[in-house]
Amino acid sequence: MFSKILIANRGEIALRIIRACREMGIKTVAVYSTADKTALHAQIADEAVCIGPPATKDSYINTKAIIAACEITGAKAIHPGFGFLSENSGFVRLCDKCGIKWIGPTAAAMDAMGDKANAKKTMIEANVPVVPGSDGVVDSLEDAKAISAEIGYPVMVKASAGGGGRGIRLVESEDELEEKIFAAKQEAKQFFGNDDVYIEKFIVNPRHIEIQLLADEHGNAVYLGERDCSCQRRNQKVLEESPSVVMTPELRKKMGEAAVRAAKACGYTNAGTVEFLVDKDRNFYFMEMNTRIQVEHPVTEMLTGIDLIKEQIKIADGQPLDFSQEDVKIDGHAIECRINAEDPAKGFRPCPGRIESLHMPGGFGVRIDTAVYQGYEISPYYDSMIAKVIVKGKDRVEAIQKMKVALGEFLIEGITTNVDFQLNLLKDSDFEKGDFDIGFLNRKDLTKK
Ligand code: ADP
Ligand code: ADP
Ligand code: MG
Numbered sequence: 001m002f003s004k005i006l007i008a009n010r011g012e013i014a015l016r017i018i019r020a021c022r023e024m025g026i027k028t029v030a031v032y033s034t035a036d037k038t039a040l041h042a043q044i045a046d047e048a049v050c051i052g053p054p055a056t057k058d059s060y061i062n063t064k065a066i067i068a069a070c071e072i073t074g075a076k077a078i079h080p081g082f083g084f085l086s087e088n089s090g091f092v093r094l095c096d097k098c099g100i101k102w103i104g105p106t107a108a109a110m111d112a113m114g115d116k117a118n119a120k121k122t123m124i125e126a127n128v129p130v131v132p133g134s135d136g137v138v139d140s141l142e143d144a145k146a147i148s149a150e151i152g153y154p155v156m157v158k159a160s161a162g163g164g165g166r167g168i169r170l171v172e173s174e175d176e177l178e179e180k181i182f183a184a185k186q187e188a189k190q191f192f193g194n195d196d197v198y199i200e201k202f203i204v205n206p207r208h209i210e211i212q213l214l215a216d217e218h219g220n221a222v223y224l225g226e227r228d229c230s231c232q233r234r235n236q237k238v239l240e241e242s243p244s245v246v247m248t249p250e251l252r253k254k255m256g257e258a259a260v261r262a263a264k265a266c267g268y269t270n271a272g273t274v275e276f277l278v279d280k281d282r283n284f285y286f287m288e289m290n291t292r293i294q295v296e297h298p299v300t301e302m303l304t305g306i307d308l309i310k311e312q313i314k315i316a317d318g319q320p321l322d323f324s325q326e327d328v329k330i331d332g333h334a335i336e337c338r339i340n341a342e343d344p345a346k347g348f349r350p351c352p353g354r355i356e357s358l359h360m361p362g363g364f365g366v367r368i369d370t371a372v373y374q375g376y377e378i379s380p381y382y383d384s385m386i387a388k389v390i391v392k393g394k395d396r397v398e399a400i401q402k403m404k405v406a407l408g409e410f411l412i413e414g415i416t417t418n419v420d421f422q423l424n425l426l427k428d429s430d431f432e433k434g435d436f437d438i439g440f441l442n443r444k445d446l447t448k449k
Pocket of ligand 2: 131156158162163164165166168200201202203204206208232235275277287288438
């Protein structure tokens with residue numbers, strides 16, 4: 001087993017990984033930017049190395065500085081968390097060259113899935129249903145028009161290198177097509193340095209249901225149930241839960257097996273998630289594979305009792321999975337609410353600042369993943385997510401009740417957050433009934449009440 005792991009990330013996920021390493025008796029190295037001198041991950045790890053100035057490109061995605069930090073500290077493996085370098089296959093190849101083990105899939109598997117337009121082609125070959133659309137990247141307006149007319153409007157223009165809901169545009173009719181492609185390309189260029197886009201049919205009012213996978217380096221792969229992430233605002237997840245209210249044991253098996261086929265088709269190893277859209281008739285379509293740990297992974301951990309970060313480390317160490325598909329038991333109901341430093345009343349604009357006073361909820365079945373503390377200054381440079389509240393109840397009703405109690409207790413003074421927005425969502429009668437889809441939060445105004 002690795003004696004020392006470097007965590008190439010910050011915030012709650014860095015802390016989450018440090019804790020798992022510590023439980024496994026592995027030493028940890030944190031990296032931090034000058035803006036993060038007082039950040040918890042930098043203080044709690046066994047060692048911490050400053051890797052540059054605040055801007056992400058100079059620090060958290062500064063590959064040379066991160067490799068140098070491994071060399072200085074003797075770290076033998078890198079855990080990337082999510083965001084930053086987690087889906088950067090070029091960096092995985094650099095790690096390979098430097099003899100540093102990447103805690104995640106191989107660069108080749110990442111490439112096969114990372115280019116989302118290309119991934120769809122692989123899925124068709126693996127007999128996994130995909131959303132109808134262009135055959136790969138669309139190069140010209142003429143091609144875009146032809147394919148859109150063929151599949152029928154509305155269509156989605158999507159960045160091939162996309163992630164985090166960026167570089168996606170809905171197109172209602174042909175006269176909008178040129179302008180929307182331009183906008184998607186510009187955003188894609190800005191966020192991913194790659195402006196390739198593809199087109200797919202807009203599925204009307206679907207749910208976003210994803211399957212968590214673990215695959216070892218010996219050919220074993222298992223699915224750990226689903227997460228329903230349909231509660232999204234502008235394609236960004238707000239609340240995730242499992243099981244999905246529309247799931248049946250048969251559908252879970254079908255989707256789980258499709259996800260395993262997807263992983264096997266590209267020689268996938270380590271933890272990954274296959275995202276599907278599910279329509280009203282419970283048809284499901286492959287959307288993309290996230291080749292990393294996800295923000296909402298605790299939902300699955302709460303239901304299965306499996307520590308996904310520890311499993312990732314054991315897989316990277318070459319160990320075979322020590323359980324099989326039949327051993328995976330899903331028990332109860334789990335919900336995660338993402339708590340962001342943002343102002344719902346002002347278009348959800350990020351609200352960095354100092355946390356003057358903080359009280360976090362707790363109790364039976366309540367888990368908080370966070371890296372903030374009282375007196376901590378939330379920096380404007382990074383993502384606005386400051387905490388995740390995860391609860392587990394015996395059923396959905398109990399889980400919702402538990403989450404309401406937990407959020408009702410959450411006190412964060414000094415900055416504005418979306419806690420009240422989340423409470424309004426939990427109280428919404430359609431949410432309560434489980435009657436929602438990915439467009440539901442965009443259609444309602446839950447910012448008041
Ligand atoms: P998840 O399904 O894990 O929630 P998201 O797509 O929401 O995944 O992304 C997780 C985090 O990573 C978010 O904070 C998001 O802003 C960030 N992120 C996603 N893709 C990228 C990317 N290509 N580059 C930088 N950050 C990204
Ligand atoms: P990202 O890599 O940014 O997470 P996804 O491909 O997962 O991009 O899409 C993000 C979200 O956009 C999905 O969760 C879903 O809500 C919506 N979406 C994507 N593709 C479609 C589609 N073809 N029809 C309807 N909604 C879609
Ligand atoms: Mg996605």
